[in-house]
Amino acid sequence: DTGVSQDPRHKITKRGQNVTFRCDPISEHNRLYWYRQTLGQGPEFLTYFQNEAQLEKSRLLSDRFSAERPKGSFSTLEIQRTEQGDSAMYLCASSLVRLAGRTSSTDTQYFGPGTRLTVL
């Protein structure tokens, strides 16, 4: 297992364009998270999935943002009509959620390398 991967690593776009990022979690991890990090700040939660279900969305996730995890494996995060304020590092993480009666799970979130978005 090579860990969480994200693609692309860097994206430069012009204001108003749409962008899509992909995240491939650690295999068999049932939880997948998206965070956004701006310079000098800690990551801020955006949304997360358990399998294919999107369980929580932050108020940071405006109508221009949409995330999917159609088959419970990889996930995509799309930003429509990008704005300069969207420039940030977008981080994906995955975890194996604690399941009742089983001891082999962990709540540790494993992060990918991130996608650096620059909106000109």
Next chain:
Amino acid sequence: KQEVTQIPAALSVPEGENLVLNCSFTDSAIYNLQWFRQDPGKGLTSLLLIQSSQREQTSGRLNASLDKSSGRSTLYIAASQPGDSATYLCAVMRRPVAGGTSYGKLTFGQGTILTVHP
């Protein structure tokens, strides 16, 4: 609303020193607390996870403690090395709501930038 604060914002020490990074959180109803390391322009690497029922965790030269009642955690780094230079982030996960599945969100502090010089 959970707020996480890390002190100091930046720390510069000579190689070999023992050091302590501090993290405080406002809502003690947490499920666990994680310490991460982040190198410039990179993702986060998990260092230690402390469950709410635990008081401390150790990994090599790292020791993290948790005092849930006072809303504090410390990360102790022994015999610091230049390779330890990075940003250290703490994050708390809220306690699951009874009967619900909506937990897992991490709330992060702003990080402590550590520089260990030779």
